[in-house]
Every structure is written in C-alpha cells, then in structure tokens.
Amino acid sequence: MDNDRNLDEKLARLTDAVLNDQSVSAEDDEEGLADVVRAVSRVAGKQAGPPPALDTRLRAALTTEFDALQKHRRPVTRFPLPMLAAAAAFVLVAVVVLSSVTQGTPINLAGTAVGAGDGSTTEPGTVLFALLLLGAVGAGLYWVVRRRK
Amino acid sequence: MFLNASDEHLARKAQVGDREAFFALYNRYLQRVYNRVRSKIPPQDVDDVTQEVFLAVVRSLEGYEHRSRFNTWLYTIVNRQIADFYRRRSRTDRTQNVELDDELEDVAGGAQVDAADQRMVIQRALNAIPEHYQEIILMRFSDGLTFAEIAEQRGQSLEAVKSLYRRAIQAVRDHMGEG
Numbered sequence: 001m002d003n004d005r006n007l008d009e010k011l012a013r014l015t016d017a018v019l020n021d022q023s024v025s026a027e028d029d030e031e032g033l034a035d036v037v038r039a040v041s042r043v044a045g046k047q048a049g050p051p052p053a054l055d056t057r058l059r060a061a062l063t064t065e066f067d068a069l070q071k072h073r074r075p076v077t078r079f080p081l082p083m084l085a086a087a088a089a090f091v092l093v094a095v096v097v098l099s100s101v102t103q104g105t106p107i108n109l110a111g112t113a114v115g116a117g118d119g120s121t122t123e124p125g126t127v128l129f130a131l132l133l134l135g136a137v138g139a140g141l142y143w144v145v146r147r148r149k
Numbered sequence: 150m151f152l153n154a155s156d157e158h159l160a161r162k163a164q165v166g167d168r169e170a171f172f173a174l175y176n177r178y179l180q181r182v183y184n185r186v187r188s189k190i191p192p193q194d195v196d197d198v199t200q201e202v203f204l205a206v207v208r209s210l211e212g213y214e215h216r217s218r219f220n221t222w223l224y225t226i227v228n229r230q231i232a233d234f235y236r237r238r239s240r241t242d243r244t245q246n247v248e249l250d251d252e253l254e255d256v257a258g259g260a261q262v263d264a265a266d267q268r269m270v271i272q273r274a275l276n277a278i279p280e281h282y283q284e285i286i287l288m289r290f291s292d293g294l295t296f297a298e299i300a301e302q303r304g305q306s307l308e309a310v311k312s313l314y315r316r317a318i319q320a321v322r323d324h325m326g327e328g
Contacts, residue, residue, distance in 0.1 A: 008311040011318060012296055015289065036322045042264070043271040044188035044290040049180045054196045058203055062175065063168070065207045070166050073211070 007031060019045065084144060088137045096130045156219035164210055171210070175203065178220070182227055184291035189231050189272055192265075202230045218302075224284075274324035282317035289314065 007030060014028040018037050028034075151159055151173035162170035182202055187195045205226050213222055275283055288299045300310040 005308065008315045011315045012311045033318055033322060036318055036325065039267055039271050040286060040321060041290055043268050044184065044287060046184060046291065046293045050183040050199065054199065055179065058200055061200060062203055062207055065204055066168055066171060069207060
C-alpha cells in the first residue's frame with residue numbers, strides 16, 4: 001500500500017517534470033513509465049494550440065449558426081420564468097378586480113386590512129371566471145416550462 | 150467583461166441569446182477542446198471535428214439543464230463527436246483499427262518509425278483504455294490542470310487522483326505493448 005502510494009507520487013512528480021520540460025530523475029522512473037508519459041505528452045499535451053485560421057473559420061461558422069438559431073427561437077423562452085409568473089399573476093389580479101368593479105359589486109375583503117366587512121359577496125360568475133383564468137394561466141406556465149426543457 | 154463569470158453563468162446568458170457570453174465560453178474552451186480532439190483523431194481531421202464539436206454545442210445549448218458542470222456537459226459532446234467521427238469512418242467498410250493497422254504497415258514498410266507512427270500507436274492506446282482513465286489523462290495533459298486542480302474538479306483526494314493516474318498510464322503502456 002505504502003509502496004503503491006510511493007509509486008503514485010513518483011509518477012506524478014515525473015509527469016510534472018516532463019510537462020514542464022525539466023529533466024526526469026532516474027529515481028522517479030522506477031516503473032519505466034517516463035517514455036510513455038513523454039509519448040502521451042507529445043500527442044495529448046498542451047502545445048501551440050489551434051491554428052489562427054481555424055479560430056477565424058470557427059468564429060464565422062459559429063456566429064452564423066448562433067444568429068440563425070436565435071431567429072428561430074420562440075420569443076417567449078427569452079423571458080425568465082419568474083418574470084412570466086409575475087406577469088401572469090398581475091394580469092390575473094387586474095382582471096378579477098376589473099370584472100368585479102364593472103359589475104358594481106366589490107370583492108368581499110372582510111377580515112383583511114382593507115376590507116369593509118359589509119357582508120357583500122363576490123358574484124359567482126366572477127369567481128368562476130377567476131378560476132378558469134387561473135387554470136388557463138397555470139396551463140400556460142406548465143406549457144412554457146415543458147418547452148424550455 | 151466576462152472574465153470572472155462562471156461557466157454556468159455564461160451558459161445561462163448564452164442560452165437566452167447573449168452571443169458575447171457564448172464566445173466567452175468558446176474562448177475559454179477552444180484550446181482544451183482542440184487538444185482533446187487532437188489526442189484522439191488523425192491530424193488531418195482535427196480541425197473539422199473541432200468545428201463539429203462547437204456547432205453541436207451551439208445547437209444543444211438550449212437543452213443544457215445545469216444539472217452538471219458546464220465542462221462535464223461540453224466534454225460529453227466532445228466524446229460523442231469523436232465517437233461519431235469513428236462511426237462515420239467505419240461506415241466506409243474499414244474499421245478504425247484496420248485503418249490504423251494499414252497506416253502503421255505503410256509506415257513500417259518505409260522503415261520509418263517517426264512521430265506519425267508513434268502518434269497512431271498512442272491514439273489507439275488512448276482510445277482503448279476505459280473512459281475514466283482517458284479522462285484523467287486528458288485533464289492532466291490536454292487541459293493542463295495540475296493534480297490538485299483535478300482532485301478539486303473531481304471531488305476526490307489528491308492521493309486518489311494520483312493513484313488513478315498511475316493506473317491510467319500503466320493501461321496506456323499495456324495497450325501500446327499490444328500494438
């Protein structure tokens with residue numbers, strides 16, 4: 001076990017030396033792996049990097065592809081979900097309030113800080129409308145989430 | 150502008166159409182992707198496969214769900230594109246190994262044991278060893294990460310990483326011997 005750990009350490013040291021163009025001590029090459037490490041370094045090591053011509057070609061191709069995909073992307077997916085949820089909630093509240101106001105019957109807010117507690121009740125039609133709208137908003141959000149996945 | 154931004158933050162911005170964020174990621178990973186491709190693909194095809202990788206990244210970016218680190222997701226695409234490359238080649242009725250053998254014979258026939266020859270031997274060995282061995286070798290050599298950085302990225306102890314690395318290099322040697 002200790003011997004294994006010792007060999008692990010030596011190979012790690014040897015690899016660091018090869019990758020830093022330093023000389024490898026014979027003591028660290030106990031298993032004769034220096035040639036393998038050098039060979040792997042030549043094939044997989046960080047060298048000059050991609051040629052500038054490839055970089056230029058890639059940038060052009062990727063810009064074209066990126067822009068083309070953006071054009072076809074559904075606009076709704078550009079908005080973050082919390083923003084969509086907040087907008088939906090605002091619309092819902094606005095519609096409920098407006099519908100109750102136009103029917104001349106204030107929503108029953110008894111027991112709340114703003115409620116008059118006058119015993120008036122919300123029209124059943126308004127409640128049904130609000131529930132339907134809530135369902136529609138929920139379904140819409142679910143659809144958006146599914147499409148984002 | 151995006152110097153200190155995390156990969157995942159840049160990916161999120163790119164997902165909602167921020168092209169600059171996408172190219173910040175591209176700048177960060179071009180060399181690593183190129184090195185990884187170069188370690189496994191014949192030199193004449195490296196540029197094309199690198200391009201295929203990045204095009205696949207653009208096309209798949211919307212589907213990246215941030216369940217893994219961005220570089221894990223990216224390297225999955227690199228591996229898939231490399232596999233696709235060899236699948237395409239095998240459709241021409243010649244398997245990768247057969248082609249490599251042929252190429253090696255050509256080289257041997259010329260009595261030249263040169264860099265190209267050795268490159269093919271190493272590539273074949275790298276492609277043959279288990280994926281977790283390949284990954285640790287590529288992290289050290291192609292990505293240029295230190296053993297400590299690899300340990301941090303993989304969530305392993307430094308000792309475990311060095312041990313895994315030694316087994317990986319031994320596996321490369323064994324496969325080179327088979328060649």
